[in-house]
C-alpha cells in the first residue's frame with residue numbers, strides 16, 4: 001500500500017518533468033532548424049530546401065487537411081514538375097516537328113508524283129462501295145476526330161504558335177473553347193471508334209495477297225498496278241494501327257483524364273496525359289496521310305466515300321480482287337444506275 005503510493009508519486013513526477021522538458025527539446029530542435037535556415041539564407045539566398053522537403057514529404061504528419069479525397073493532403077507533388085518538363089519539352093518539340101515533317105513529306109510526294117489518276121476512261125457504270133451505314137460511321141468518326149485533333153493541337157501547341165499572334169484575350173477564349181469541345185467530343189469519338197471497328201473489321205482481316213501489296217509498297221513509288229481486296233494492305237495498316245490501336249489508347253487515356261472523379265491520383269493522370277499526347281500525335285500523323293490519299297491524292301476516292309458509289313474503272317484499277325468478287329457475287333458485271341447522290345456528284349464533278 002505504502003509502496004504503491006510511492007510509485008504513483010514517482011510516476012507523477014516523471015510525467016511532470018516530461019511535460020516541462022519535452023517542449024524544450026522540440027523547441028531546441030526547431031530553433032536549430034531555424035538557425036540552419038537563417039545560415040542557409042545568408043549563404044544561399046532563396047534556398048528553402050528544408051521547407052520544400054517537408055511540403056513534398058507526401059502524407060507525413062505535417063500535412064493534414066479537413067478536405068477528404070484522393071491526395072488532398074499532398075500540397076506539392078514532385079512528379080508534377082517532371083510531367084510538366086516532359087510535356088512542355090520532348091513531347092511538344094518532337095511531336096510538333098513530327099507533324100511538320102509528315103505534312104512536308106506529303107506535300108513533297110504530291111509535288112513530285114501528283115494525283116494518282118485513272119489509266120482507263122470511266123465506264124459510267126457505278127458499283128456500290130460503301131453503304132449508308134458505312135458512310136455515317138466514317139463521317140461521324142472523321143468529324144469527331146478532326147474536332148479532337150484541332151482542339152488538342154491548340155491545347156498543346158497554341159501557347160507557342162497562336163498566343164504570340166492572337167494575344168492573351170483572344171487566345172484564352174480559344175483555349176477555353178478548345179478544352180470544353182475536346183472534353184465533350186472525346187467520349188463521342190470513343191463510341192465511334194468501337195462502331196467503326198465493328199463496321200469495317202471484316203474487310204480489314206489480313207489476306208495472303210496483302211503481302212504482294214506490302215512488297216511492292218502499293219505501287220506508290222513505282223506507279224505499278226497492285227491488285228487488292230476491298231481494302232489494300234495500306235488501308236489495313238491504317239485500320240489496325242491507327243483507327244483501332246491508337247483509337248483505343250487515345251480513348252482509354254482520354255477517359256482517365258476526362259473523368260477524374262473515379263479515384264485516380266495525380267501520377268496516373270500524368271502518365272495518362274503523356275501517353276494520350278504521344279498516341280494522339282502519332283494518330284494525327286497517320287490521319288494526315290489517310291486524308292491526303294482519300295482526297296487530292298487519289299482521283300475519285302473522296303466521291304466514293306461521299307456518295308457510296310464509284311465507277312467500275314476505279315474499282316478495277318484500285319481494288320481488283322474486290323471488283324472481281326463483287327462481279328462473281330452478283331453473277332454479272334457489278335454496276336447499274338447511279339444513285340441520285342452519286343449521279344449529282346458526277347454532274348458536279350467531285351473529282352478530287
Ligand code: HEM
Pocket residue numbers: 129138141142143145146196200204230231235236238239243287290291293294295301302303304305
Ligand atoms: C477529313 C478526313 C477524312 C477523309 C477525307 C477520309 C476519306 C476516306 C476515304 C475517301 C475512304 C475510302 C477509301 C477507299 O475507298 O478505299 C476512307 C476510308 C476509311 N476511313 Fe477515312 N477519311 C477521313 C478521316 C478518317 C478518320 C479520322 C478515320 C478514323 C479515325 C477514318 C477511318 C476510315 C476507315 C476505317 C476507312 C475504311 C478503310 C479502312 O478500313 O482502312 N477516316 N476515308
